[in-house]
Amino acid sequence: MSQLTELWHTTGLYQISFPQFIMILIGLLLLYLAIKKGFEPLLLIPIGFGGILSNIPGVDIAVGTGILHQFYVMGLETGVFPLLIFMGVGAMTDFGPLLANPKTLLLGAAAQFGIFTTLLGALALTEFGVFDFTLQQAAAIGIIGGADGPTAIYVAGLLAPEILGAIAVAAYSYMALVPLIQPPIMRALTSETERQITMTQLRDVAQAEKIFFPLVLLILVALVVPSAAPLLGMFCFGNLMKECGVVTRLSETAQNSLINIVTILLGLSVGSKLVADQFLVASTLGILLLGIVAFSIGTATGVLMAKLMNLFSSQKINPLIGAAGVSAVPMAARVANKVGMEANPNNFLLMHAMGPNVAGVIGSAVAAGILIQFAGG
Amino acid sequence: MSQLTELWHTTGLYQISFPQFIMILIGLLLLYLAIKKGFEPLLLIPIGFGGILSNIPGVDIAVGTGILHQFYVMGLETGVFPLLIFMGVGAMTDFGPLLANPKTLLLGAAAQFGIFTTLLGALALTEFGVFDFTLQQAAAIGIIGGADGPTAIYVAGLLAPEILGAIAVAAYSYMALVPLIQPPIMRALTSETERQITMTQLRDVAQAEKIFFPLVLLILVALVVPSAAPLLGMFCFGNLMKECGVVTRLSETAQNSLINIVTILLGLSVGSKLVADQFLVASTLGILLLGIVAFSIGTATGVLMAKLMNLFSSQKINPLIGAAGVSAVPMAARVANKVGMEANPNNFLLMHAMGPNVAGVIGSAVAAGILIQFAGG
Amino acid sequence: MSQLTELWHTTGLYQISFPQFIMILIGLLLLYLAIKKGFEPLLLIPIGFGGILSNIPGVDIAVGTGILHQFYVMGLETGVFPLLIFMGVGAMTDFGPLLANPKTLLLGAAAQFGIFTTLLGALALTEFGVFDFTLQQAAAIGIIGGADGPTAIYVAGLLAPEILGAIAVAAYSYMALVPLIQPPIMRALTSETERQITMTQLRDVAQAEKIFFPLVLLILVALVVPSAAPLLGMFCFGNLMKECGVVTRLSETAQNSLINIVTILLGLSVGSKLVADQFLVASTLGILLLGIVAFSIGTATGVLMAKLMNLFSSQKINPLIGAAGVSAVPMAARVANKVGMEANPNNFLLMHAMGPNVAGVIGSAVAAGILIQFAGG
Amino acid sequence: MSQGLELAIFGMGTVFVFLTVLVLITQGMSALVLRMDSGRDGAGIVTQGSDDGLDGELVAVISAAIKQHRSSG
Amino acid sequence: MSQGLELAIFGMGTVFVFLTVLVLITQGMSALVLRMDSGRDGAGIVTQGSDDGLDGELVAVISAAIKQHRSSG
Amino acid sequence: MSQGLELAIFGMGTVFVFLTVLVLITQGMSALVLRMDSGRDGAGIVTQGSDDGLDGELVAVISAAIKQHRSSG
């Protein structure tokens, strides 16, 4: 009989705590959002599933010698996974629209305001005693506003691994919610006339420009913000492999099997930070709130920057594409296109919005470098 | 002259021991069986080749900083390789036939009798002084009867790494020998009339059922046998990626490049346990003998369970498909189909046998979890 | 103001040293050669880019926890990357031409003279006080003459990691320069009549011969030069996977996604050894000089061996194919073909040159084993 | 040995209990899914997202944009 | 907090300076590339090497060799 | 230096001995294989197993089933 009791004690049903139960429900929710609502499934399925595995009681999966903890140590503590993802993203990125209209880089700069105001917001909330965030945590929360998954995970992994789970969930959820979050802000800050602005066709870009651009970017990073060099270096490396045309097999592997393998492992690793005692804390709520603020501010400043640029330039740009400066590639560019078509059904902004969109990736990687340098070490 | 002697002393011809020579022959035998006889070549070629490499004298390959030992430490000591394989197998598995006829899960349960009776057999032989197996070793030997390669390697790696080589060789060899081992047992336990039973067409299974099943299975594992969660969790994760339809690129990578890479490394790692002084011991003979006993008992109990179920159900099942409950996917299901067609040439049992076949994978993973929990740590 | 100064001090522009600047230029030069001149782009693009990353001031990329240093520790210190590349190369190699004319193995032996004479040259320069190379370094420099990238990297990683960068750059550059380096030597050592020699068609080779060859080679390595077994073992394993025909999926992964992933990581790892203070030293010049000497001697002895063999054999071989014995697969074989066609436009030597070409891989791997055994540990 | 016997009994028991419960739950799950499907009069779960998040409409828009861009560029 | 303010100001400043400089350099780079291209009267950078280093001529030679080899073998 | 000379001599010697022996063994192996092949009057080694264990018959059955399924579906 005592043996039956002992057996009963080994079951999860006996051992499970209420927080673990809640976290399993949250994991299922993430899977639901990914599968049924199309929320960034490539990341949220591994993260959600990893989150469930991590909260199974009585077995080490997300700690000790558990498989997810091993993946975490291997790839997130070291930064290897997000950097390899960044390389793959680089190999998938086309800088053509940006090169055709380099001024849109400024939109990608403006949209990073969200990062830094959110950082200040987090510190202010700490000042007022609402939450208790360190400078490192505030920086990691701010980067959610960069709207770039691997950048957020990379920064959080280095500066504040204890809140990595919440940050990754926030970042990917809001990236998926871009079609809901951005349009009201975009409409509020622009007039119908502004939204109707059509932009001139982008010029063709030469192959040589596409080859030189990642090198130019790399050199500039090296000279101005070396702390952003790991992220942007791997990004430029991927892009050069793609554009140079002589290492097709490497570029294709970087874009396919390698990035897929790393995505699976990265997602599961992030899931390992969804253990109940780390995730079900008050600060997670703060992170989720601050994250959406960061997104919204970035969207707003991107749009406003476009309007500001129009004051000084004869060649008007549609301010809607400023919202694409947050990154969230390619969702934000599509949203800009869609809102533009509501105002003028013949206005195809997609290609024009791709410029600020990839500029946003560069901008938030630069911001990430600065945050790591000041708040890290 | 003394230098020539010294040179001669560096050759393998001078340094090789008789056991190493025998092991190289065994490695060549495994390659022969894989290439010429079609014995599970995907595993036995890396294992056999790794076994040869591991027995080359005068160079560290399977020990110290040798490459195969590094693979072993990286992937088998940690459990990473078998778990990634299990994820890939999950991404290849179609639970359709099982969902169309869930009662066949019981066949997958019955066939695990082989595991536990063999465990007892190993302990009995120790009692009688024939061999000297610890409880851990007995458990690892029993799992051969699970007829599932990665499960056997995972359990052996955790409980009894010193006999991992023999267990892996036994498991894969017997899986390849299923067409020879099973039919006599199946015929002995069934009548011609039973073997002629035709089964009704399986109903169509909805996509939603296929998506929910891995989640239901995962939750049940979490609540009942958490110790089986690493294995079945990764398996369900792979299956969910396949069935959810929104992460095709991840699912395809899990089924192709990732599982192939891991298979190569896993096979070589297992090969590193074929060093002469670990493999050429009396207990290896015991393991091989007990392994075939485990297979045979599992086959028999699977068939008998099917006959038992027929006593209580109006909808008869062909008892031959009970033999597929041992796993050995998809070989055992094909054997059931073949033996069935001998009795009735129009009787296609293949799809019906796939249900117990994949049920056997679940059953032996559950058994593995229990063994690890009781005999481990 | 002092804060602006502080900010300025974080820039690369402030921190960069002149040697780092030079190294970045060298990295760009390697990229130029790879992209514009077609110099072994698969390796030189990752190496060159990695070299630039490694010389960015103020950020740890090639040292400490930097990503490239992590790749280096993971794959080059352990030997894992070059060995996996070797496996992939094995899976791409067709031993057919060699099996059709096994005597050409001797050409692959003769061309290794370059390795050992260069080793002596390096030691002589040390004797004379020109440079200061240890025996280990001299051995690693000599292996450049093996004209085989992964072999050179493997040996240098084990014997002289401090000069690995220079050795890899030299090896791949000279492999790319084979069409410039070899023809003058080939013409100088042969008469027009010799270059016009046509060779008889190669016989067809049976599948069984191709399956047995890697096993025969492996066993011979095990018995004669066990120290070459890691390199040649992985090579033979890859080749067996290809030829046996029953593990196509493993063979294709070894030839594609796996070798591509490892090539990217290996190239970046090698790039991490291009940090200014290791690369911009006098010995690098010596390595580059000795490397080209090694190539040239290997080419010459390959050709001379062919002429020697013609003295003793009625079936003449075109001495040009002796030059292909240095390896540099398949570039050297193409060069032999091209020079041959200059003398006789109907003389297709390509297939005949593939025999010594792959023999050169075996030859230099054997030489590598001996060097590691004598100069290592 | 007695430890082994205990393990064998509990192990086989757990395997059976587990898979029996799984039979029941699976049957329940399928019944539920199929009822909800027929209630919705149709196609069952239709996943909204796709691998790259492109829906048909958007593909059309993008194609049109690219076409326009090229023809005039 | 003051540390945060400092970080925010310097951070945002650096992002802007960086991307502004990048705008200028990119424009300069493009101008340079396009001028060199038109100077060369044509196709811009044409990469010599290809993925496997095979050029057309060589492919022809190899094909011919293989063909000959097979037809006579 | 003398150590290097020794290494060079032994090294080059071993390379030659190794490859010379390999020539002989390879010739022997080929002769053996070819004799066995002609003895068996035919096709040489025919590998039984295939990558996924599917034999021809099964492939045919499955293909037929799929065809039938499609034509009627």
Ligand code: NA
């Ligand atoms: Na951004």
Ligand code: NA
């Ligand atoms: Na089983």
Ligand code: NA
């Ligand atoms: Na060579």
